[in-house]
Amino acid sequence: MATLWQLTTDHLHIRSLALPRLAAADTLRIPAFRYFWGGYSLTHLANQMRTIIIAWLVLDLTNSQLWVGLVNGLPAIAIAAFALTGGLLVDRSGPKRTLVRVRLTMAVTAFLMAFLVTIGKANVWHLLVLTLLASGVNGMDIVASQISLMRLVGKERMLNALSLTRVANNVGQIVGPTAGGVVFAWFGGPAALWVLAIAFSLALLALNWFPEDRIYRNMPAVSLWRQLGEGFRYAGGTQHVRWLLILGGIAIFPASFFPLLPGHARDTLNGGPEVLGFLIGGFGIGGLIGSVLLAARRDVSRKGLAMVVAALVWSFALAVLAFSSSFYLSLGCLFVIGVMWSVWMNNLNTLLQTTVPQAMQGRVISINKIVSQGGMAWLIGGLSGAALGLTTTFLLAGALFVTLHILAYWRTPELRQAD
DSSP states (O other): OOOHHHHHHHOEEEEOSGGGGGHHHHHHTTTTHHHHHHHHHHHHHHHHHHHHHHHHHHHHHHHHHHHHHHHHTTHHHHHHHHHHHHHHHHHHHHHHHHHHHHHHHHHHHHHHHHHHHHTOOOHHHHHHHHHHHHHHHHHHHHHHHHHHHHHOOOOGGHHHHHHHHHHHHHHHHHHHHHHHHHHHHOOOOOHHHHHHHHHHHHHHGGGGSSSOOGGTTTTOOHHHHHHHHHHHHHHSSSHHHHHHHHHHHHHHTGGHHHHHHHHIIIIIIIIOOOHHHHHHHHHHHHHEEEEEEEHHHSSEHHHHHHHHHHHHHHHHHHHHHHHHHOOOHHHHHHHHHHHHHHHHHHHHHHHHSSSSOOHHHHHHHHHHHHHHHHHHHHHHHHHHHHOHEEEEEHHHHHHHHHHHHHHHHHOOOHHHHOO
């Protein structure tokens, strides 16, 4: 193992600046990216706040846990459906125009929610429809934002910029629900929704500093269906893209630990909700630290190999978690999985953007967003856990994940040579 680790670290040399810790600061010195990152962070934070605010509003209106689950669960379908449309819009009209339309829609939906709740006319159907629309266009925002990064910072800073967006995601997931709950408790539901409308409006305003989409002018009109078909043909016919999308899709298997953690906390660790909270928090902190470490570097070479190593460590930690009866060991495993998840995801997204032609990026990123829907991990984990048990599910998921990464790396020269 020591020899393998030495060989791996020799290959995975890190290209950094003279002072690596300043790489993120240098990227943030690019004015267009700084405003973009601020708007992206604000949008993600507001979306996380919206989840808890809408949940409380629905509970107050219906006193039904079922409605709470439907209003906050069904939007996952809208995200997948709208993501592909977002990719097509980016390829047709450019990222700035797409982001302007999307964030304007998000601001309008937040305004309508706030207005209806303030005048006392809101019912659960209003909240469901507006949440579906807001979540759907948020899926478009995610795709358009990801495609925008290379236009803002260039290929050399791509991994660093993606890591900074992951930092924003991690912080939003930690701070957003708490902030939404506090604002709701102190000032009430209407005020909380007006805060969301203001936040989305500021995120829209930040796009004033986004570069114009000059490259998309005077492009011949092509039908959406034809563009969609071209995207799928390109993704299926290009070996390294096909493998990257497969690897993105199968990540739902090692991510299947999420629905099984409550049972692990209660039945194996003999704990309660507080133990589950600490375990999930350990994963979140690991993801945040992984993103921060990558953001401190300008780039990582041998990204294909980095993905294989991350998958190997992730799967090993998952196997240890399968047999763990110790709270601290389980917490450590989830922390490691969080770090590796961040490393793996950032390298995958970087490869998709730096090795795919600009004209195809929107559709390819959208396809990846659809096949890697995290909500499927909950379904697969729950079904597999019920049929096979926690230990077998974790071991099989990790084995499948590692095997396909090794196969992809062996079969695809582009992944072995990707820098």
